[in-house]
Amino acid sequence: MCVRLLRLTSGIVKDGAGIILRSPRDETCVRTAVRTSIVVITLVIVIGVLGIVSWRWVDVWWSQRALAAHFESRKPYAARVIEEIGVLPDELRESSGVAISRTQPGVLWSHNDSGDGPNLYAVDMSGKLLAQFKVANALARDWEDISRGGCPPEMAEAASQQKSECLYIADTGDNDQVRPQVTIYIVIEPQVSGAGAQPPPAPARTFHYRYPDKPTDAEALAVLPNGDLTIVSKGRNGTIDFFGISAATVAKAIASGETVVAEYVGNTGIQPEPKTGQLVTSAALAPDGKTLAVRTYYEVYFFELVNEGGKTRWRDLQRPCSLGDAEPQGEGIDFLDANTLILTSERSRGRPGTIHRVQC
Numbered sequence: 001m002c003v004r005l006l007r008l009t010s011g012i013v014k015d016g017a018g019i020i021l022r023s024p025r026d027e028t029c030v031r032t033a034v035r036t037s038i039v040v041i042t043l044v045i046v047i048g049v050l051g052i053v054s055w056r057w058v059d060v061w062w063s064q065r066a067l068a069a070h071f072e073s074r075k076p077y078a079a080r081v082i083e084e085i086g087v088l089p090d091e092l093r094e095s096s097g098v099a100i101s102r103t104q105p106g107v108l109w110s111h112n113d114s115g116d117g118p119n120l121y122a123v124d125m126s127g128k129l130l131a132q133f134k135v136a137n138a139l140a141r142d143w144e145d146i147s148r149g150g151c152p153p154e155m156a157e158a159a160s161q162q163k164s165e166c167l168y169i170a171d172t173g174d175n176d177q178v179r180p181q182v183t184i185y186i187v188i189e190p191q192v193s194g195a196g197a198q199p200p201p202a203p204a205r206t207f208h209y210r211y212p213d214k215p216t217d218a219e220a221l222a223v224l225p226n227g228d229l230t231i232v233s234k235g236r237n238g239t240i241d242f243f244g245i246s247a248a249t250v251a252k253a254i255a256s257g258e259t260v261v262a263e264y265v266g267n268t269g270i271q272p273e274p275k276t277g278q279l280v281t282s283a284a285l286a287p288d289g290k291t292l293a294v295r296t297y298y299e300v301y302f303f304e305l306v307n308e309g310g311k312t313r314w315r316d317l318q319r320p321c322s323l324g325d326a327e328p329q330g331e332g333i334d335f336l337d338a339n340t341l342i343l344t345s346e347r348s349r350g351r352p353g354t355i356h357r358v359q360c
Contacts, residue, residue, distance in 0.1 A: 070276040074322035086127035086355035095344040097145035098332035114142040136201035142173025149223025164189040170221040177215045207253035220283035235272030281331040295333040321360035
């Protein structure tokens with residue numbers, strides 16, 4: 001009725017100035033139409049918001065159910081010991097890797113994920129901050145792992161004089177998988193004792209590499225006794241794979257500055273699944289130099305280095321180790337000894353990052 005009335009010329013008069021005046025009934029119709037439009041628009045917005053909230057709630061609910069079912073299925077592989085031994089300091093909010101010093105007993109090296117500067121943090125087993133070192137000649141785009149190992153030839157003499165090894169820092173994170181090349185920084189392990197409040201920067205040597213096919217997100221790095229590198233992809237491409245860079249190639253890349261190509265050396269056999277945390281976040285080599293631990297958010301997998309036909313590869317030992325819900329955002333792993341792992345995590349669920357001792 002209101003629409004019809006508004007279209008009629010009857011009921012419309014002009015004042016002396018020729019201005020059109022609507023009748024009171026028309027004005028009521030206009031107000032009613034405006035109120036109706038506001039109500040409809042509000043309902044559409046409310047329904048849309050409720051739909052988004054409901055979808056997210058359902059997605060979270062299904063993810064939690066999937067994770068609970070996964071934990072239940074992995075109980076036969078549960079770690080024998082999982083003990084929280086430390087809490088990380090505020091400076092280390094997003095510990096994304098850990099390396100245990102072999103020359104400075106009780107010292108753990110770690111770094112933050114993206115968002116921090118090029119900083120290395122030395123902490124003890126309880127998480128107490130011992131020292132903080134800036135890495136010179138380095139950027140921190142997306143540092144994802146750290147590994148301890150022998151130094152490249154041009155750094156070996158200086159490291160020997162300091163009775164140190166080298167720390168390899170993997171700036172290899174690539175969530176969107178768009179980086180044409182990624183970077184590894186190598187520093188001689190700084191001396192924590194006597195470092196003081198403002199220790200001198202740790203100078204880094206740098207090399208860049210790319211993957212043979214396409215950009216890949218990787219958060220796991222290990223250094224073999226001969227200086228070869230093993231890199232494990234995270235799983236965003238649908239597979240979790242091993243890549244390798246030889247010690248000779250590393251030395252060449254450092255000297256020349258050219259970008260080298262990592263070699264594909266096989267599939268891990270780990271099936272990536274984000275809902276159950278099946279994405280690789282770190283790796284570490286055992287003291288025997290031939291056993292590799294690869295961690296996801298909730299599990300650790302073990303591989304053995306084998307030689308087949310003159311080529312080395314990683315063979316799955318078929319003994320996964322379930323961590324349960326100990327570290328929802330766990331991203332660091334290293335061997336304390338042949339039977340004990342040290343894990344670190346980022347902040348999660350309102351709690352600071354932690355240090356765990358694990359025996360599988």
